[in-house]
Amino acid sequence: MSAQQTLTLPLGPLDAPRVRSVLELGGFDFDSAPYAFFRARTAGCVATFYEKGKLVLQGADAAAWARVLDCETTEAVLEETELAASAEPYAAALERHPDPKPERWVGIDETGKGDYFGPLVVAAAVVSRDQVALLQELGVADSKRLSDPQAKKLAQELKALCPFEKVVLLPAKYNDVYARIGNLNTLLAWGHARALDGVLEKAPEATWALSDQFAKDPGLIQSRFRGRAKDIRHDQWPKAEADPAVAVASILARAEFLWQMDALSKQAGRTLPKGAGPPVLSAAKALIAEAGPEVLGQFAKLHFKTTQQLGIAHRPES
Secondary structure, eight states: OOSSEEEEEEOOGGGHHHHHHHHHHTTOEEEOOTTEEEEEEETTEEEEEETTSEEEEEETTHHHHHHHHTOTTHHHHHHHHHHTSOSOTTHHHHHTSOSSOOSEEEEEEEEOTTOSBSOEEEEEEEEEGGGHHHHHHHTOOOGGGSOHHHHHHHHHHHHHHSOEEEEEEOHHHHHHHHHHHOOHHHHHHHHHHHHHHHHHHHOTTOOEEEEEOOOSOTHHHHTTOOGGGGGSEEEEETTGGGSHHHHHHHHHHHHHHHHHHHHHHHHHTSOOOSSSSHHHHHHHHHHHHHHOGGGGGGTBOTTSHHHHHTTOOOOOOO
16 A cells, blocks of 8 residues: 555445544644535644545554544455555665665664553564565554554564564563653664564664654764664664654554453453554553552553543643
8 A cells, every 4th residue: 555545445424423532631722624524634634524434544544543533444455445556565665775775774763652551662673685575465554444453463473584673662661761761763663673673673774774763863872872872774664664664663563463462351351452542441441440549550651632631630740
């Protein structure tokens, strides 16, 4: 799929209130549109719910929000859109590589930053140019295009193919680190730098590193580099998952997040939903009812607005 997507989900008019509630919790801004119940916008996605019951999602994050909304037709629509994608998904990204073209390079990506429950995971993976055709054959792409079972299965194969390093901050540790850092982008920069440092110990011959862009200032990450990471070129691109190395890192990070969510759900005695919508609020309320508000710190990222929506005053320790 291209960076910009348009997805049409066939719903019914009665679904409009549920969809609006999810988008409101996701921070969308609402306005009116002709023949529509509403139009809502956030960075990366515009959602228009037409009066005939058709929900149109447009933007780079359309697929991600389609999965958050969890409609019965979502996976079928995404599969159909995927089949129409380019037969050479990496071509444009590979063309952007710096000269001379690196034979081995690092891709870095993260997952979990938008999920109330579960860890933050950053993964770095090394890919060789002669592996590109194999990765394409395996179906390696941005993990947001994969189902949960697909991501888990593919991650097992990629672990045997590509040197990788992962940084996993489970909720208790995440809350502690965030309380000291106080800024998500700074925390992400620390995670990207640490993952890059670690993977270069395993593959020191890599000559270039690419991160999915989350901050305007590249120095936010680069100032935290140590050792070998200081000696190679590092770039950040918007939607860098189009690059095969970043796509590998994206899948490894997503799979690790899912495995950790499975473990946390078992520990909680209930399924912990992804995202930050109504199912998340319901699960959090149930946890609080069973074990008190202090239990949330074991499962959730407490600085999210969701904590306030639960009526809990979160005061990070300095």
